[in-house]
Amino acid sequence: MREDSVASFWETVARGGRDECWPWLGALQKKGYGACTDLLETSLSHRAVWLITHPGVKLTRADVVRHTCDNPPCCNPAHLRLGTYLENSQDMVQKGRSRNGENHYLTTLTAAEVRAIVAECKPDKSNWGEVVSRRGITRHWLARLMRGAIWRHVTGIKPVKLEEPLVSNCPRCGKEVVRRTLHAKAYCSQNCQQVHWKQRAAQQRRQQEAPAVTVLQAARRSEPKQAAPREGRVAG
Ligand SMILES: [Zn+2]
Numbered sequence: 001m002r003e004d005s006v007a008s009f010w011e012t013v014a015r016g017g018r019d020e021c022w023p024w025l026g027a028l029q030k031k032g033y034g035a036c037t038d039l040l041e042t043s044l045s046h047r048a049v050w051l052i053t054h055p056g057v058k059l060t061r062a063d064v065v066r067h068t069c070d071n072p073p074c075c076n077p078a079h080l081r082l083g084t085y086l087e088n089s090q091d092m093v094q095k096g097r098s099r100n101g102e103n104h105y106l107t108t109l110t111a112a113e114v115r116a117i118v119a120e121c122k123p124d125k126s127n128w129g130e131v132v133s134r135r136g137i138t139r140h141w142l143a144r145l146m147r148g149a150i151w152r153h154v155t156g157i158k159p160v161k162l163e164e165p166l167v168s169n170c171p172r173c174g175k176e177v178v179r180r181t182l183h184a185k186a187y188c189s190q191n192c193q194q195v196h197w198k199q200r201a202a203q204q205r206r207q208q209e210a211p212a213v214t215v216l217q218a219a220r221r222s223e224p225k226q227a228a229p230r231e232g233r234v235a236g
């Protein structure tokens with residue numbers, strides 16, 4: 001690590017008092033951490049600060065430099081602690097920043113609504129179709145809710161564990177997939193699933209378009225053949 005690169009690094013930090021946050025003045029990456037140039041084997045400014053202030057220390061991918069101030073662009077060495085991913089996520093859950101249930105960015109439902117949905121769904125699934133259309137949710141989402149795949153902390157529904165793990169083959173590549181719960185994924189990877197779905201969707205589209213294509217081809221075939229006008233031949 002060269003002295004001048006360290007000096008230029010600190011020029012991009014608004015250094016303040018010992019207890020203040022020192023925000024990164026350069027670009028931020030999408031999670032709000034400072035994005036620095038890759039001089040110090042990291043492009044995150046707070047990790048770079050850790051490396052600068054702990055010469056000779058190497059950071060592995062498992063090491064997480066945590067902010068005690070919860071301020072991602074902060075570069076004050078006094079606000080940084082070294083931890084693991086597990087500690088970091090436990091910290092996040094404790095501080096109520098985990099992204100599930102009402103905190104999840106995709107949801108429009110509240111915990112109370114989810115509880116109401118679970119309460120009105122009959123176990124034999126006889127009224128699920130009605131619930132789906134009245135609540136404006138999808139059948140797939142409801143099925144996931146009722147088997148404990150989502151909102152588990154609100155509903156208390158536990159996914160059914162299989163006594164014997166189920167071994168099946170990936171529908172796309174045929175690789176063996178071990179399922180430990182009944183509804184676990186059937187594909188070996190997300191990539192396989194997405195590729196397979198795309199292929200199936202394309203196949204369905206072709207089948208839907210097939211009649212139209214044959215009608216068009218038949219119409220073209222029944223058209224009287226016209227002599228192609230040749231160049232150099234003038235009509236009349
Ligand atoms: Zn701070």
Ligand SMILES: [Zn+2]
Binds near residue numbers: 188189
């Ligand atoms: Zn596969």
